[in-house]
Amino acid sequence: MKKFDKERVLLAVAGPVIALVVAVALTSVVLLASGKNPFEPYTLMFEQATFSDIQVLIINQASLYYIAALAVAIGFRMNLFNIGVDGQYQLAAMMAAIVGAHVALPAALQVPLLILTAILTGAFWSGIAGVLKVTRGVSEVVATIMLNAIATALIAYMWLPDVFGVKVGNNNTTGEMHESGWVPGIDMGDAGEIYGLVVLAVLLGIGYWVVLNRTRFGFDLRASGASESAAAASGVDPKRMVLTAM
Numbered sequence: 001m002k003k004f005d006k007e008r009v010l011l012a013v014a015g016p017v018i019a020l021v022v023a024v025a026l027t028s029v030v031l032l033a034s035g036k037n038p039f040e041p042y043t044l045m046f047e048q049a050t051f052s053d054i055q056v057l058i059i060n061q062a063s064l065y066y067i068a069a070l071a072v073a074i075g076f077r078m079n080l081f082n083i084g085v086d087g088q089y090q091l092a093a094m095m096a097a098i099v100g101a102h103v104a105l106p107a108a109l110q111v112p113l114l115i116l117t118a119i120l121t122g123a124f125w126s127g128i129a130g131v132l133k134v135t136r137g138v139s140e141v142v143a144t145i146m147l148n149a150i151a152t153a154l155i156a157y158m159w160l161p162d163v164f165g166v167k168v169g170n171n172n173t174t175g176e177m178h179e180s181g182w183v184p185g186i187d188m189g190d191a192g193e194i195y196g197l198v199v200l201a202v203l204l205g206i207g208y209w210v211v212l213n214r215t216r217f218g219f220d221l222r223a224s225g226a227s228e229s230a231a232a233a234s235g236v237d238p239k240r241m242v243l244t245a246m
Contacts, residue, residue: 052191059194063201070208071122075140077212078225078245082126084144087151092122094155094174098164101175110180115200125151130246134239140246221245 028038075082096118129143165172183196212218223231
């Protein structure tokens with residue numbers, strides 16, 4: 001393996017390892033300060049991870065976090081700190097749920113419609129921060145944090161029974177999604193079901209790598225992140241890249 005490749009692998013591995021070590025260290029300090037055993041939570045975590053249903057849950061949850069992380073990673077490659085992915089994700093999920101409860105198409109059309117609804121909603125919500133940055137110079141950190149709060153309020157509003165909410169007992173829901181919008185998963189028996197969107201997460205990861213490393217857009221993105229002035233000199237519009245990346 002070339003030296004350059006080794007350095008790239010080490011850098012790729014170092015980030016998650018350092019984050020994990022710091023998280024464990026800080027958590028242990030808090031537990032010690034609270035008079036708790038700092039090792040007990042980790043022992044319980046490893047014990048739980050041996051159960052098949054917990055393993056399925058870990059896979060499902062990891063796929064959701066991974067998809068959200070990809071959205072943030074695109075901005076990071078341009079030194080854009082999009083920390084509003086929580087609001088973008090929840091609002092996108094809300095809109096997909098509303099459309100799924102009110103539109104009934106064949107599965108071949110319904111599933112792409114719901115995914116497209118979520119994509120466009122998330123893109124629109126993060127795009128607001130992009131527009132504010134390129135037109136008014138508003139920091140994307142401040143904008144996305146504030147948009148998180150607005151998204152939460154907007155979701156609460158849409159949940160009202162006289163808007164899109166449906167009263168079920170003491171709870172408000174968006175109504176039951178039509179079965180044609182259910183993405184089929186992998187039945188693991190008593191362990192539960194692995195979400196079909198796990199496959200989507202894998203495909204998105206591959207697509208992310210291809211776009212970033214094998215396309216003109218990916219080159220422009222990385223160039224803009226490395227140096228806006230140098231990218232502009234080579235014909236890249238930094239403002240357009242900021243908006244597109246967001």
